[in-house]
Amino acid sequence: MKTKVRSASKGWEFFQGLGKTFMLPVALLAFMGLLLGIGSSFTSPTTIENLPFLDHQLIQVILRFISTIGGFAFTYLPLLFAMAIPLGLARYEKGVAAFSGLIGYIVMHLSINFYLVETDQLANPEVLRQAGQGMVLGIQSLEMGVLGGIVAGLIVYFLHQRFHNIKLPQAFAFFGGARFVPIITAITLSIIGLIIPLIWPFFTMIINGIGSMIQGAGVFGPFLFGAGERLLLPFGLHHILVAMIRFTEAGGTAVVNGETVSGALNIFYAELKSGSPITASATAFLSQGKMPTFMFGLPAVALAIYHTAKPENRKKIKGLLISGVIATFVTGITEPIEFLFLFLAPVLYGIHVVLTGLGFMVMALLGAKIGNTDGGILDFLVFGVLQGTYTKWYLVLIVGLIWFAVYYFVFRFAITKFNLKTPGREDNDTEPEIAGAHEDSGKAASNSQAVQLLSALGGPENIQSLDNCITRLRLVVDDMEKIDEPALKKHGALGVIKLDAHNLQVVIGAQVNHVRVEIGKLMESQGYKISG
Incomplete structure (x- = not known):
């Protein structure tokens, strides 16, 4: 029984970690997308006509340069995934894992190219797209897109996990340990590359089936x-669904400037980069759908929490709520607000789920064309307002005001009707210490919080693995019974998620990386080696 529990726990840990690794290339992509959006918006003929001062050679050269740099992440995204997955999942020798990801990805495509040449299946340059082939880092290979990077990255991770500390016979000891990982990677991925052309049609059939199901659902x-x-x-598994829609055939396929592009975000960036008209079918799964909820709905939730708090507590929670609103409104990071009510009222979270889905549906039905990833004010300005009225950016304001009213009145009614203990409504003896609400944010206070959190986690001896994503500590613990949930919340945790007998998530907020570093330092100072 214990073995089964451990196996299930490892499964949770793996899929959570996989979702987290997606955020490294996606974060870069979001920033590069902003550069691409700024460059494309200020070089368009319509913008130049409205702002004649932009029609200067030096200004246009600078803007084209910005646009070119912005397109970098889109062009090399599969390679970024191939490196980011082993880097993020590996607990030790992370640099070797990322280096091996690069080696594996290149060798895999070299091997695929060899197979295509030897079997006389290498397509002529004029019909690459029709044959499902393309150029990858100068190598003619199968057009695998991001999925190819993910496949290579996962294989490299498992090889790294198995061989990073291998001991070889004395005569070959130089090639042992971490040095063996890129070696076995090159050997394994060369063989995998010979097999992929035989099985790839089945992968594409599955992905296309998922895409057809989503596309077939219409509105x-x-x-x-x-x-x-x-x-x-x-x-913590939402990143996997998001990556599938953004970067694979599940999010649609389009031909842009004669090239086949798959994935909603890929299509959007390709159209933006080429100057082609933006298609509403691609942006239907992107930023525009988030904006009613992220820019208007969740700030309304924060206002409802503030208005329903005890008057004497409003000053205490103001900093927490303001930081949460800024996070969701500017960057699209929503957990600091969502976890204020997720565990208190799951039904309210269910309403939030439905309203978020409706936001996507309504914006798509209205024909908005605002892309990118975050759903905050930056995306609204760069990919909506600056691109011109054809994006129908003004619809965000109209729909958003409706969402603000719905969220505010629904949450205010539920909080007061059912006496939900949202921040500021707790009994005086159970009020939590709000992370970030104290004016003293010095090192002593940070260390003090880390000490208290580590104690509430059962001490360093109870932690097998410590890591974090954007807003949460992600831990593997030895004994879940040692977790003091009330103490965690008292000292700054917005929520505690026990996924199974060993996997734990502690929602901290935007400062989670700093908290994780402080806890890690405390553990190391006490002689405990951490992994993550």
Whole structure:
């Protein structure tokens, strides 16, 4: 029984970690997308006509340069995934893992190219797209897109996990340990590359089937995606669904400037980069669907929490709520607000899930064309307002005001009707210490919080693995019974998620990386080696 529990725990840990690794290339992509959006918006003929001062050679050269740099992440995204997955999942020798990801990805495509040449299946340059082939880092290979990077990255991770500390016979000891990982990677991925052309049609059939199901849902496709993402968020698995829609055939396929592009975000960036008209079918799964909820709905939730708090406590929670609103409104990081009510009232979170899905559906039905990833004010300005009225950016304001009213009145009614203990409504003897609400944010206070959190986690001896994503500590613990949930919340945790007997998530907020570093230092100072 214990073995089964451990196996299930390892499964949770793996899929959570996989979702987290997606955020490294996606974060870069979001920033590069902003550069691409700024460059494309200020070089368009319509913008130049309205702002004649932009029609200067030096200004246009600078803007084209910005646009070129912005397109970098889109062009090399599969390679970024191939490196980021082993880097993020590996607990030790992370640099070797990332280096091996690069080696594995290149060798895999070299091997695929060899197979295509030897079997006389290498397509002529004029018909690459029709043959499902393309150029990858100068190598003619199968057009695998991001999925190819993910496959290579996962294989490299498992090889790294198995061989990073291998001991070889004395004569070959130089090649042992971490040095063996890129070696076995090159050997294994060369063989995998010979097999992939035989099985790749089955992969594409599965992905295309998922895409057809979502696309076939018509107006409900964006709803299912938006609601599904929020449903998976408490478990930390939403990044996997998002990556599938953004970067694979599941998010649609289009021909842009003669090249086949798959994935909603990939299509959007390709159209933005080429100057082609933006298609509403791609943006239906992107930023525009988040904006009613992220820019208006969740700030309304924060206002409802503030207005229903005890008057004497409002000053205490103001900093927490303001930081949460800024996070969701500017960057699209929603957990600091969502976890204020997720555990108190799951039904309210269910309403939030439905409203988020409806936001995606309504914006798609209205024909908005605002892309990118975050759903905050930056995306609204860069990919909506600056691109011109054809994006229908003004609809965000109209729909957003409706969402603000719905969220505010629903949450205010539920909090008061059912006496939910949202921040500021707790009994005086159980009021939590709000992380970030204290004016003293010096090192002593940070260390003090880390000490208290580490104690509430059962001490360093109870922690097998410590890591974090954007807002949460992700831990593997030895004994879940040692976790003091009330103490965690007292000292700054917004929520505690026990996924199984060993996997634990502690929602901290935007400062989670700093908290994780402080806890890690405390553990190391006490002689405990941490992994993560």
